[in-house]
Each structure stands twice: as structure tokens, then as C-alpha cells.
Amino acid sequence: MNLGLETGDAAPALIAALRPRAEEARLWAERTLPKGAPIFAAADGSDDVVLLLSGLVKLVYTTEAGEDWVKSFILDQGVFSGRGAADAAAGEGYGAVCLEPCRFVRLPRSFVERSAAADDNLRAACAAFAAWVLARKQAREAALLTMSPEARYRMLRTGAAAALARLPQGDVARFLGVTPVAFSRIKRRLQADRQG
Amino acid sequence: MNLGLETGDAAPALIAALRPRAEEARLWAERTLPKGAPIFAAADGSDDVVLLLSGLVKLVYTTEAGEDWVKSFILDQGVFSGRGAADAAAGEGYGAVCLEPCRFVRLPRSFVERSAAADDNLRAACAAFAAWVLARKQAREAALLTMSPEARYRMLRTGAAAALARLPQGDVARFLGVTPVAFSRIKRRLQADRQG
């Protein structure tokens, strides 16, 4: 099982397949944002497709009570999007925030869909990416349902140590489903166990 | 937000689109199984596509410690499948068990994929179904990550009361992510709150 942090190569392949189409349509506009800046907010209702070329992004749910919970991280290269106006209005949306300076391209979802319909190669890349996303979601669902926060952290540490080093601990905690305080305790407990 | 129990009409539409193809290929063989019987086990590594025509099925993860956790329920009409041999070997698979007498058809995944490639109508039904599955998974992920078990139960009660009445409480508990004992406490607490 994994926790959905490995990049795989489905996203880079999709970016590569989209790029010529977007350039041809003069939609390939690279933007940059500094650390801490939002790419979109949950309330925006954006459903643009974002191609992350470099940097580090977190996708966050915000509850009615105002807590943030991290849906996922996107490292270096990846593709993600919001959930559109309808979902945003229903409170099911999530925001995207840069955790490092980011370079990315935004494409309208309709453009991506039209392009995929007209391009077998691109459609295959989309399908591969969708399959990869689904597999990751399954794994995350299983982890949240069947494992304790501590077990999820152990798995994250063994499977994504490099990513962990780049992430603020508060965000890691919110990704694992606990508070930063509890996460600090978990780390201490595991360290003590290793030595004792 | 919802918890992924509403049927929608994507699954019935997919069944309807697949049926003529399967009949033509003489693969439409309706089977029945009694309450309690497994349709497939996690260890089977089956990736057949199952079309549930009537009945009630639960999909269950089984941890190394032997606990069962309910991934989802399929009521009356639905489409689901296992995750194949590779995932089964990696311990990421899940089993399917009848909670009521079930009538269903099994189709090889490869047949469904080939048929979809050759049939625009079927491909559209597959795409709609995949989009619906993804939306449900997002909602379930959000619920598991951001809500307490009690809050998940309240949502389930308001959003899927009819389904709840058909489900054994132990399975509901495992679906919500708690033990049956804790689930019993939650119900009592909510009843007391309503009266007090």
C-alpha cells in the first residue's frame, strides 16, 4: 500500500502530451508564484487544469469550523485541478497553496477535454493519468479507513522520506489526519521505541 | 458532501450499454448467490467487472491483523470490480460479499475494454461512470479525513436513511471507520441528545 505521494510518470507524460496543443492554441503561459501564495481558493470554484512544472503544492480542504486538512501534495511535476463552481458552492471544494516557489501553467478544462477528443495520443495520456489518480485515491481511502495515524506516518516515512524532508510538519500532520501536536508525539514515541 | 452511498444513474446506464454487447458475445450469464456468499475474495486477484442486477453487496478490505473494513456498499444496481492479481499480492485488494441474495453478471475486464474501444455509446457510459466513481471517492476521502465518526454517521443518517435500514450495524460501523461497540455508543449518544 502507498499513501499517494509518489509521482509516477503519468503526470509528466500528460504534461508533455498537452504542451504542443497548448502552445499551438497560444494557451501555454508559464506563471510563477512565491511560497505561501494560493494558486486557487476553494471558494473560487475554479476547474482549470493546473500543470505544475516545478515547486511544491498542497491541496487543502477547509472545514466549516475553519480547520485545514491536506488532501494531497504535488511535488515538482504534477497535474491537478479544482472541482468547479457547483462543488465549491456545496462546500466540497479544496484550495491549492504553494509550499515552495512554483512554476505552472493553467489551462481551461474545456480546452483539455476538446484536445483529448481530437488527439489519440493525448487521450491515452489522460486515461493513464486518470487510472493512476484512481489507484492513488483507492490507496489513500484504504489508509484512512484501515490504519492508525501512527501506521500511516510509518508508511510515509519509509515510502516517501525525500518528500517528507521538504514538507512543513504541520502540513504533514494535517495530511495524516491528526493535529500537529499529536504528530509531534507520534514522532517522539517512534524515536523512543527505536532507541529503547 | 455525501458519503458515497447514493446510486446515481451512471451504473444502470453502464449496465444497459454493456448488456447488448455481452449478449452478442454470449457472455451475459446471470448468476445468483445467497446472503453471506463471497462474489470474490481479496486474495483471488480477480479483476472481472461485476454487474450487480439486484441485491446488496459490501466491498471489504481485510488488514493483516484480520480486521475487516468496509470500503463501500453496492445497492440493487451497480458496477464494481476487484483490483487484479498484482494488487492482491501487494495486499491492496478487497473482497466482495453478498449481504442479501444477489443476481449479477461477471465480465472479463478485457472484454469491457475492447467493447468500449469499439462503441462510442459504451465509451461515453464508461466515462460517465468513471467520473461518478471519482467524485464519490473524493467525497469519501474528504469525509474520512475531515470528519469525526459521529459526524460521518449523522451525514449517513440524513443522506441514506433507506440504505441504512438494510445494512447490518456491524458493517455500518466498519464503513464509518469504528468498531461496532463504538457505533452503538454513538447512536445512543445521538438519541439522548435528541431527547435531552
Next chain:
DNA sequence: CCCGTCTCTAAACCCAGGTTCATTACGGCG
């Protein structure tokens, strides 16, 4: 009709995580 079996509820105790407040460590920045 009785007897297992299964499901659900109840009660007692334990523990991991939540909450709150205080303290320390780390970076900008004047």
C-alpha cells in the same frame, strides 16, 4: 419447543489523540 449462534447493547477500563497553555527554536527585519 429448546438450544445454539449471531447481532446488538451495556459497562468497565485503557489509551491515543484533542485541547490548551507554556516554552523553545528558527528566520526575517528593523
Next chain:
DNA sequence: CGCCGTAATGAACCTGGGTTTAGAGACGGG
């Protein structure tokens, strides 16, 4: 250099869920 805001840790207390055991109904088979 000292100041301040943020992030992380530490400690004390609370609470909700896990675990175990027991008992009450429901159901099916003999």
C-alpha cells in the same frame, strides 16, 4: 544586535474510541 512572528515541542488534562466481558434479543435448525 535585539525584536517579533511562526513553527515545533513539551506538559497537563479531557474525551472519544478500542478492548474485553457479559448479557439481552432475534433467528434458524433440530
